[in-house]
Amino acid sequence: MPTILKCENIFKTYHTEEKIIEVLRGVTLELEESQTTVVVGASGAGKSTFLHILSGLDEPDKGKVFYMNEDLLKKSDEEISAFRNQNIGFVFQFHYLLPEFTAEENVALPMLVQNISFSKAIERARVLLKEVNLEERASHKPAELSGGEQQRVAIARALANNPKILFADEPTGNLDSDTSKLIENLLVKLREKYGLTLLIVTHNDELKKIGGRVITMKDGKIIESN
Amino acid sequence: MIEYFVAKRYMKSKRRLNFITVISRISVLGVSLGVAALIVVLSVFNGFGDLAKKMMLEAEPHLIIHFTKTPDKTEIGNIKKFLRDYNDVSSCYLFSQGKAIIGIGKSFDILTVTGVENDYYFSDKFRLKKYSETESSAGKNSIAISLYTAIKLNARLGDTLGVTSFQNLEKSVTTFLTPRVIKPVVTMIFNTNNNRLNSKYVYMPLSKTKALFARKNRLAGISVFMKNFKNAGKLKSALLNKHFPFTEITTWEDTHKQLLTVMRIERWSAYLILSLIIAIASFNILSSLTMSVTVKQKDIGVMRSFGVSRKSIKKIFLIEGALTGLKGALLGFLIGFSIYLAQLYFHIYSLDATKYIIDALPVKLYFSDVLAITFMALFLAFLSALYPSTIAAKTNVIEAIKWE
Numbered sequence: 001m002p003t004i005l006k007c008e009n010i011f012k013t014y015h016t017e018e019k020i021i022e023v024l025r026g027v028t029l030e031l032e033e034s035q036t037t038v039v040v041g042a043s044g045a046g047k048s049t050f051l052h053i054l055s056g057l058d059e060p061d062k063g064k065v066f067y068m069n070e071d072l073l074k075k076s077d078e079e080i081s082a083f084r085n086q087n088i089g090f091v092f093q094f095h096y097l098l099p100e101f102t103a104e105e106n107v108a109l110p111m112l113v114q115n116i117s118f119s120k121a122i123e124r125a126r127v128l129l130k131e132v133n134l135e136e137r138a139s140h141k142p143a144e145l146s147g148g149e150q151q152r153v154a155i156a157r158a159l160a161n162n163p164k165i166l167f168a169d170e171p172t173g174n175l176d177s178d179t180s181k182l183i184e185n186l187l188v189k190l191r192e193k194y195g196l197t198l199l200i201v202t203h204n205d206e207l208k209k210i211g212g213r214v215i216t217m218k219d220g221k222i223i224e225s226n
Numbered sequence: 227m228i229e230y231f232v233a234k235r236y237m238k239s240k241r242r243l244n245f246i247t248v249i250s251r252i253s254v255l256g257v258s259l260g261v262a263a264l265i266v267v268l269s270v271f272n273g274f275g276d277l278a279k280k281m282m283l284e285a286e287p288h289l290i291i292h293f294t295k296t297p298d299k300t301e302i303g304n305i306k307k308f309l310r311d312y313n314d315v316s317s318c319y320l321f322s323q324g325k326a327i328i329g330i331g332k333s334f335d336i337l338t339v340t341g342v343e344n345d346y347y348f349s350d351k352f353r354l355k356k357y358s359e360t361e362s363s364a365g366k367n368s369i370a371i372s373l374y375t376a377i378k379l380n381a382r383l384g385d386t387l388g389v390t391s392f393q394n395l396e397k398s399v400t401t402f403l404t405p406r407v408i409k410p411v412v413t414m415i416f417n418t419n420n421n422r423l424n425s426k427y428v429y430m431p432l433s434k435t436k437a438l439f440a441r442k443n444r445l446a447g448i449s450v451f452m453k454n455f456k457n458a459g460k461l462k463s464a465l466l467n468k469h470f471p472f473t474e475i476t477t478w479e480d481t482h483k484q485l486l487t488v489m490r491i492e493r494w495s496a497y498l499i500l501s502l503i504i505a506i507a508s509f510n511i512l513s514s515l516t517m518s519v520t521v522k523q524k525d526i527g528v529m530r531s532f533g534v535s536r537k538s539i540k541k542i543f544l545i546e547g548a549l550t551g552l553k554g555a556l557l558g559f560l561i562g563f564s565i566y567l568a569q570l571y572f573h574i575y576s577l578d579a580t581k582y583i584i585d586a587l588p589v590k591l592y593f594s595d596v597l598a599i600t601f602m603a604l605f606l607a608f609l610s611a612l613y614p615s616t617i618a619a620k621t622n623v624i625e626a627i628k629w630e
Contacts, residue, residue: 090531
């Protein structure tokens with residue numbers, strides 16, 4: 001499988017008033033297309049920062065990030081935003097749905113960035129909500145949904161623009177075990193259906209069983225990769 | 227357009243009452259108060275301005291073609307033909323003008339005698355507002371004086387006045403002859419709303435004034451009245467383009483330039499001063515939007531994650547500010563326009579017609595004023611949204627979406 005995303009020698013340091021924290025210390029990784037990668041490690045290992053840098057949400061102090069041989073760090077804000085919109089989907093630990101919008105509107109929002117007409121965006125949003133078994137809840141606001149339902153809407157939103165890569169940062173971290181299992185199964189189902197490249201950052205050992213590579217991080221470095 | 231969609235929804239969501247919505251509503255109310263005040267005040271200024279112009283131009287010509295040298299008949303004919311063919315000209319007449327001493331018995335006054343072309347003088351087009359008039363056999367030997375002059379000279383309709391010009395007086399001093407005095411009969415007493423005309427002018431048929439003025443001063447020019455006095459400037463340009471010889475052209479706007487300038491400055495001052503109300507209200511837009519940006523940090527972070535650029539985030543809050551301004555402007559327009567209509571049709575603020583020449587505060591609203599006021603409201607709302615929207619655009623995505 002060809003490499004879809006590659007990072008080379010990534011360094012990231014945070015400066016606080018009291019100390020300097022070296023979060024990433026020379027991380028190099030290649031993700032193959034349609035491959036699933038689970039990144040595990042203790043709190044503070046640098047997993048989330050690594051995900052943010054790979055997805056173009058954050059910039060490293062040193063190192064390079066390539067998406068299909070395209071240097072992401074050379075892109076302007078407009079370009080990197082368009083890149084995220086067209087190629088990347090995010091699922092966070094918390095659903096982060098916009099409270100003023102209904103479930104289907106939340107799913108439609110990334111499509112509206114591309115100036116797709118509102119009616120078409122809503123039409124596709126309903127299809128995606130059906131995929132996550134929430135078609136009946138399409139017109140509900142986030143506050144009217146359960147935790148699991150909110151996270152499923154967030155997954156539907158992440159798939160809005162047919163992304164190539166789905167980044168999930170502790171996607172089950174805020175859910176009970178039954179709902180976690182449901183989300184896990186859903187991610188597997190969607191990965192198979194859409195041929196997604198999946199990168200999951202997690203504490204949850206259950207998610208290691210999802211298949212694919214497991215990478216372990218410690219103190220800002222990859223210490224194990226199978 | 228996602229920016230408009232999100233901004234509109236954020237506006238809508240403010241229906242729930244909390245501190246931010248209270249501030250936001252105060253800002254809408256403030257803007258509407260400013261807009262309403264501007265509409266009412268400017269319409270009153272316009273009303274008074276129009277009244278003043280109406281009074282000024284009740285009998286005064288809208289445009290005067292002054293002869294710097296008495297032209298021959300052909301030249302006069304050319305000018306009159308041009309004026310006749312000009313669509314917006316309603317009437318015009320040749321006139322002469324000069325200072326004269328006018329008296330009856332022991333009373334006399336120094337006034338400006340205007341000789342009006344006979345056809346015009348004796349037609350219904352003659353614009354002086356008649357106070358009283360008499361059928362007289364005086365014919366061309368007639369004079370129209372104001373009520374003011376009539377009272378001052380103790381002259382009545384049918385009385386014969388003695389009139390002699392300064393030129394005749396000057397001539398009599400140098401020639402030791404008795405000055406030539408003409409004796410017209412008062413056939414009309416007029417009373418206009420223009421005090422300058424009332425106190426300084428009398429009118430006679432042009433042919434009669436020949437005896438008063440020297441040959442070179444017998445024709446002072448042509449007075450022109452227009453269907454729409456506002457187009458006098460255009461006619462002036464058209465006349466200047468024709469290059470008629472020995473002519474100088476003044477419009478009513480040239481004559482009353484100072485007064486019109488003062489009126490314009492007054493209007494602009496009111497516009498700017500009352501805009502301060504909107505400016506103060508805009509500070510509330512700034513406060514509520516800044517608070518809104520703080521509250522919506524996570525939303526901004528998530529929107530950035532799914533591809534909304536910094537520029538679009540900025541636009542969302544700029545549009546929200548502009549929509550707040552627009553809402554205030556619309557509400558203010560409704561309030562101001564209602565007050566305007568109420569005054570226009572129901573005279574909610576009336577005046578004592580026995581003391582004033584009008585029975586109610588005059589109002590007039592121009593579409594251009596409504597546009598200027600709306601522009602000001604939107605501009606200030608937009609300005610006040612600049613800071614919060616810039617802050618929103620600078621949101622640190624990682625901080626915003628950090629799960630705590």
